[in-house]
Amino acid sequence: MIDFMTIKDSVSVPDAAEYYGIDTRHDMCRCIFHEDRHPSMKLFPKNYYCFGCGAHGDVIDLVQAIFNEKPVDAAKRINADFGLGLDTGQPPDRDKIKRIRQQQLERKQFREWDAAAFRTVNEYHRLLEDWEKAYAPKSPDMPPDPLFLESLNNKDHVDYLLDILTYGTDDEKRDLREEVSRIEQRLQEYHAGDAHMAS
Numbered sequence: 001m002i003d004f005m006t007i008k009d010s011v012s013v014p015d016a017a018e019y020y021g022i023d024t025r026h027d028m029c030r031c032i033f034h035e036d037r038h039p040s041m042k043l044f045p046k047n048y049y050c051f052g053c054g055a056h057g058d059v060i061d062l063v064q065a066i067f068n069e070k071p072v073d074a075a076k077r078i079n080a081d082f083g084l085g086l087d088t089g090q091p092p093d094r095d096k097i098k099r100i101r102q103q104q105l106e107r108k109q110f111r112e113w114d115a116a117a118f119r120t121v122n123e124y125h126r127l128l129e130d131w132e133k134a135y136a137p138k139s140p141d142m143p144p145d146p147l148f149l150e151s152l153n154n155k156d157h158v159d160y161l162l163d164i165l166t167y168g169t170d171d172e173k174r175d176l177r178e179e180v181s182r183i184e185q186r187l188q189e190y191h192a193g194d195a196h197m198a199s
């Protein structure tokens with residue numbers, strides 16, 4: 001017999017949500033109990049609460065709802081997936097718990113990178129749009145401004161990067177790591193130049 005209290009004490013609501021594939025940011029996610037277009041469910045360590053429909057419960061309620069199963073099956077599932085060892089009388093599987101924690105950390109770090117990457121590329125995209133207008137040559141015989149050229153050369157591609165960061169899969173986003181850090185560097189250079197000129 002699996003002790004529900006021990007399950008609730010061992011696995012937090014945000015950890016279970018992440019593990020079972022619910023997209024969470026800053027402990028908010030889209031509610032699984034109503035049509036939720038923007039995240040309105042808050043995940044606390046021991047509970048969840050939806051500001052849209054009022055749904056609330058603990059980690060077992062959540063997993064039960066995700067898989068549409070009985071509480072006892074949800075408890076068994078958590079016990080097995082998180083290596084708690086409650087049904088076998090064996091001590092918890094430390095390696096498995098460590099591995100799960102590591103995966104969770106990696107997912108969390110990826111989400112943070114993902115949010116920062118979008119901000120970076122979005123900022124660069126806005127700058128390119130500004131440069132295209134502000135530095136357009138006034139006459140055909142004027143040499144074009146480097147910022148204008150940079151905009152012409154990069155805008156379509158940066159558009160495409162933004163698309164992936166908005167609609168792409170996690171793997172597609174991961175492939176952009178190097179490019180995003182190059183853009184980050186470019187922005188730093190640009191802002192450093194700005195500061196230099198202003199002083």
Ligand SMILES: [Zn+2]
Nearest residue numbers: 031034050053
């Ligand atoms: Zn809801």
